[in-house]
Each structure stands twice: as C-alpha cells, then as structure tokens.
Amino acid sequence: MDANRIERTAVIGGGLMGVGFAHILGQAGCQVRVVDVSDQLLERSMQRVKDSLGLFARHGLLAQDQVGPILSRITGTTSLQEATRDAQFVIEATVEELPLKQDVFEKLDRYSPPEAILATNTSSLKVGDIAQRVGRPERVVGSHFFYPHTVVPLVEVVYGPSTSDGVVETTAAFWKRCGKAPVICRKDVNGFIVNRIQAAIAREATSMVANGVASAGDVDRAIRLGMGVRLPLVGTLEQRDWGGLDIHYAAAQSVYPTLENATGPLPLLVEKISRGEIGAKAGKGFYDWTGKDVNALRLKKEERLLLLIKALKEIMPEDDDLVNNQ
Ligand SMILES: NC(=O)c1ccc[n+]([C@@H]2O[C@H](COP(=O)([O-])OP(=O)(O)OC[C@H]3O[C@@H](n4cnc5c(N)ncnc54)[C@H](O)[C@@H]3O)[C@@H](O)[C@H]2O)c1
Numbered sequence: 001m002d003a004n005r006i007e008r009t010a011v012i013g014g015g016l017m018g019v020g021f022a023h024i025l026g027q028a029g030c031q032v033r034v035v036d037v038s039d040q041l042l043e044r045s046m047q048r049v050k051d052s053l054g055l056f057a058r059h060g061l062l063a064q065d066q067v068g069p070i071l072s073r074i075t076g077t078t079s080l081q082e083a084t085r086d087a088q089f090v091i092e093a094t095v096e097e098l099p100l101k102q103d104v105f106e107k108l109d110r111y112s113p114p115e116a117i118l119a120t121n122t123s124s125l126k127v128g129d130i131a132q133r134v135g136r137p138e139r140v141v142g143s144h145f146f147y148p149h150t151v152v153p154l155v156e157v158v159y160g161p162s163t164s165d166g167v168v169e170t171t172a173a174f175w176k177r178c179g180k181a182p183v184i185c186r187k188d189v190n191g192f193i194v195n196r197i198q199a200a201i202a203r204e205a206t207s208m209v210a211n212g213v214a215s216a217g218d219v220d221r222a223i224r225l226g227m228g229v230r231l232p233l234v235g236t237l238e239q240r241d242w243g244g245l246d247i248h249y250a251a252a253q254s255v256y257p258t259l260e261n262a263t264g265p266l267p268l269l270v271e272k273i274s275r276g277e278i279g280a281k282a283g284k285g286f287y288d289w290t291g292k293d294v295n296a297l298r299l300k301k302e303e304r305l306l307l308l309i310k311a312l313k314e315i316m317p318e319d320d321d322l323v324n325n326q
Pocket of ligand 1: 013015018035093094096100104122123144145147
C-alpha cells in the first residue's frame with residue numbers, strides 16, 4: 001500500500017493519546033473516525049481535539065483557517081464496525097490491558113478491509129500478544145508515540161513476530177507524511193527503544209538518590225542541563241564517536257562495575273509506593289507537590305515543549321541530520 005494514498009483512518013480510544021492521534025491525522029489531511037465507549041466521552045474527545053488544534057494555531061504551527069476544515073474531517077462514533085469498515089489505517093489507543101486489546105484487534109480483523117494496516121500504540125505490551133487472535137498478524141504493527149505526541153516528533157514503529165516488512169515500511173512512511181520522525185524497532189522487546197533507555201536512566205537516578213549521591217533536584221538538573229541540552233543534536237552513540245571509543249572503553253571499565261544493576265524496582269521506589277507517594281497526582285513523589293496546581297503546571301510544561309520543538313525545527317531542519325541517516 002502506498003502511504004500517500006491513505007485517506008481514511010480510524011482511532012480506537014478517544015482518551016489522552018487518541019485525541020492527539022485525531023489531531024495528527026486530521027492535520028495530515030486524513031478523514032478520521034474516533035471510537036470510544038460512550039457519546040459523552042466522544043464529546044469530551046472532540047472538545048480536546050479542538051483545544052489542541054487551537055493551541056497549534058495560537059503558536060503559528062497551523063494556520064487559523066485550517067482548524068475548521070481539519071475538525072470537519074474528524075467524527076466520533078461508538079461503533080467500531082462503522083468506524084473501520086472502509087478504513088485504510090487504524091491506530092488503537094485503548095487502555096493498556098491485554099485482554100481488551102486482543103478483543104479490539106479481533107474485531108478489527110473482522111470488520112476492517114483485508115488490506116488495512118492495524119497499528120497499536122501500546123507502550124508496554126507485546127505486539128505479537130495483541131495480534132494473537134488476528135487472522136492477518138502480518139498487518140499488525142506497533143506505533144509507539146510519546147505524549148504530548150502532537151508535539152514530540154518520534155514514533156517507534158515496532159515489528160511483531162509476524163509483521164511484514166511492507167507494513168512496517170508503509171507505516172513509517174505514513175507517519176512521516178504526518179510530520180513525525182519514525183524509527184524502526186526490529187524486535188518485539190519490552191519497552192521498545194526509548195523506554196528501555198529511560199528505564200536504565202531512571203534506575204541509576206533512583207539509586208543515586210537512595211544512596212545519597214545527589215538530591216532528586218540535582219540529579220534532574222544534571223540530566224536536563226548537562227546531558228539533556230545536547231541530546232537533540234547528538235545522540236548517545238554519536239557522542240561516543242565524537243569523544244572517542246577509547247575513552248568510552250576506559251569509562252566502561254571504571255564506571256560500569258559501580259552502576260546499579262537491580263533486576264526489580266529499588267527499595268526506595270517500593271517504600272514510596274507503599275506510602276502512597278506516587279507522584280504529582282498524589283501530591284508527593286520524588287518531589288513535594290502539595291499546594292501546587294498540577295494541571296496548570298502540566299499545561300505550562302506542554303506549551304514550553306511546543307515552543308522548544310518549534311525553535312529546534314528552525315535551527316535544525318530535517319536535512320541537517322549530520323550523520324544520522326544510517
Ligand atoms: N499516556 C501516555 O503518555 C501514553 C504514551 C504512549 C503510549 N500510551 C498507550 O496508549 C494507550 C492509551 O493511553 P491513554 O493514556 O490515551 O489512555 P486513556 O485512559 O486516556 O484513554 C483510553 C480510552 O480508551 C477508551 N476505551 C476503552 N475501551 C475501549 C473500547 N473497547 N473501544 C474503544 N475505546 C475504548 C476509554 O474510554 C478511554 O477514553 C495505552 O495503550 C497506553 O499504554 C500512552
């Protein structure tokens with residue numbers, strides 16, 4: 001299938017991620033049918049899509065007169081059958097529960113055209129498990145995004161054990177057409193690419209706090225203002241090449257043996273969870289959030305991220321990828 005000919009799409013689940021998919025696909029010129037379990041939820045989804053497009057228009061990422069036509073391409077329904085009967089591309093964004101996703105994919109297999117691509121936005125389940133009851137598992141593919149995905153460019157296109165090369169290629173080309181930056185995860189590994197790396201960083205960061213090496217604030221400052229600032233320009237492996245693999249080898253010998261290598265959640269994390277300190281939504285996590293307007297702070301961060309990515313796009317056009325075309 002030619003990615004440029006994809007016009008009819010469906011989004012299954014109109015929650016946090018589904019709303020963003022409706023925005024992304026509508027902005028790319030596709031017709032979008034959003035499916036959720038009630039009209040009330042669909043109404044909320046449509047309002048959020050409107051807000052999201054409005055934010056883009058306010059920041060000049062979308063012409064104001066485009067908002068109306070985009071919205072007219074997006075409709076909601078509680079009928080998965082109606083939404084997918086002529087869909088060419090389906091992105092599933094229901095809750096992260098395997099039996100539910102398996103059920104949804106069984107229905108997608110039944111109702112959608114045989115040539116449709118069936119993508120899942122799962123963040124932690126295996127693509128192969130989700131496709132277990134699908135008669136055409138070669139057309140099931142992962143498409144893992146990062147919230148706020150209307151702004152964050154990356155999508156990990158993930159092979160299940162049976163996914164065909166053609167489906168992965170078309171999916172990657174389609175997301176590229178939607179303005180996203182695809183990478184291919186060739187194996188159905190837990191956490192795909194990004195979350196594996198994030199987990200390794202989070203484990204070491206938690207360990208340093210637990211062992212009194214640095215405070216949570218200083219660990220985060222070190223990540224944001226030290227390693228973080230250059231990451232959009234130079235990835236970790238490219239950075240090793242610039243520094244020299246001989247230096248990396250020496251660091252590996254002296255630092256690796258001292259790194260955290262626990263194979264499960266660290267005691268500090270277990271303690272926090274048992275005290276109900278599960279993060280911003282509970283008022284306490286690594287930081288104290290009591291008395292803070294968490295929703296307002298979240299919106300402010302998302303808006304700043306949008307401005308940051310806009311600035312990055314200006315200084316780093318796509319063809320300015322110095323070595324990373326390999
Ligand atoms: N939230 C994130 O930051 C994030 C990032 C990457 C991937 N993901 C993945 O995306 C998926 C969706 O996450 P979310 O944060 O949008 O969840 P969410 O809870 O905000 O939205 C899920 C939506 O699916 C709907 N739903 C449930 N059963 C359904 C069904 N049978 N048919 C249609 N709709 C149904 C729910 O009513 C809800 O509106 C999950 O698999 C999650 O792991 C989430």
